[in-house]
Amino acid sequence: MNGKPGKPPATQEANYGSALTYVSGFVLSLALTICAYLLVKRHIANHHVSPTDTFMVIALSLLALTQLVTQLVFFLHLDNESKPRWNLVVLGFAVIIVVIIVAGSLWIMYHLNYNMTPQQQSNYLLHQDGGV
Amino acid sequence: MNEGTASSLRLTPKQQRREADDKTVFGFWLYLMTDCVLFGSLFATFVVLRNNTFGGPGGETLFSLNFVLAETLILLTSSFTCGLGILAARRGQKNLVLWLFGITFLLGLAFIGLELHEFNHLYNDGDSWRRSGFLSAFFTLVGTHGLHISTGLLWMGTMMVRVKKAGLSRLNVRQLTMLSLFWHFLDIVWIFIFTVVYLFGVVL
The missing domain is CATH 1.10.287 (Helix Hairpins)
Incomplete structure (x- = not known):
């Protein structure tokens, strides 16, 4: 020193x-x-x-x-x-929010494309009609 | 809370200053965590839009792995020298601090230069943010990181002048501590840009 x-x-x-x-x-x-x-x-x-x-x-x-x-x-x-580990706690909270944002967006957008676009919906109906 | 104030009354002035410094640094850490959420939403936007190329080029044709590896290694090394710099600051080695942060600054400058070169290259080839949703998301995410790095460089420059003039005062060491947190944080964000944008972009 x-x-x-x-x-x-x-x-x-x-x-x-x-x-x-x-x-x-x-x-x-x-x-x-x-x-x-x-x-x-x-x-x-x-x-x-x-x-x-x-x-x-x-x-x-x-x-x-x-x-x-x-x-x-x-x-x-x-x-x-050092003991009350607030840095870690806040980091944990931030990570939770980021995971919700990223995973949630992916989940929602994937299902939006999968189920909801008009074209896919009409395709789906068309195939059903053809099948019957 | 009451217990905290009562115990801080019994602290020596030195300990009280340390406690105040710790609180300031913790406040900065809180800011970094909100920044983390900002990057999180930009990442979410990017992964949602990454396949919406609108008939334009995707990641595989646009990205050069060697180039990005160079950027990554430069930023990683700068994070390392920054860490050594803050270590030297705590030991009061002023010249070493100036050298190490000087190296960090130059590496950061090299990184931002490479990034601007890449952006310029993409823009001139007609692959700007106007080309597709994928490229808009790409420029927003990587550009925001680059903006942070530039701000960090500005901060680092002023800190070096302050350290040169006023030495390693308590306030300067505290500022350097927050600057190093900022720099390490940006390096971590880059690791995810490297993986999610570039590596996944080439693989998938």
Whole structure:
């Protein structure tokens, strides 16, 4: 510790992390990013067949979520926040809202296209009439 | 609440200042979380519109993976140097802070330069936001992120001048702390843009 006056006191709290946490977070994030990139490269090289589309969506989502947690822990130090963990609580609330907005929009819009467009509705009726 | 005020009366002035700083930083964190909701709605718009190309080009023909990977690695590295910068700020190493935030600033500038290059390229090829719903959503989402990065750069520039002039005062360290939160947050948002817009755009 430096004892010079006028400098802010170095805090002893653990929740600021050290150079080591930043380096490990950086290396992990790099690895996850490059992993996702290589997966997509391979998927394209194999003409969208070899790792299947479903596999790709799941794998890429998992890689992104892992990266999210990695950065929250190693860069934002949310893992050892001091006791009333309000930062984490608010983050949780924001995540809930975002999930509702995104999943809800997708759900609604998908069903809008599926059931409600006039063209599809008339197509549907046409097929029913033809069937009978 | 009463208990909190009563206990803060017994704190030393130093501890009281720390508590005030923590509250300010928490307030900034609240802003970031509302920003999170803003990006959430833009993501929702994008995923709803991503197939509405109106006969125009989709992600697979428009996006270059290598280019986007470069952007991602640049932003990731800037987030890392920013983290090291705030660490140095807490230790009172003024010159190191200026160097690390200087590097972060340049990396951020490189990122925004690449993004503008991409936008310009798309625009000149006739694939502007007017082309299709997909491109409108794309420009809105990625453009909003770019706007945040630009604001961050402006903030970083003024902070570097302030640190150079006034040193690592308590207020400057507090500002740097919030700036670093902002920068890390934008990096996290970019991870999702990278995955949802670009990678999914090429895969699906």
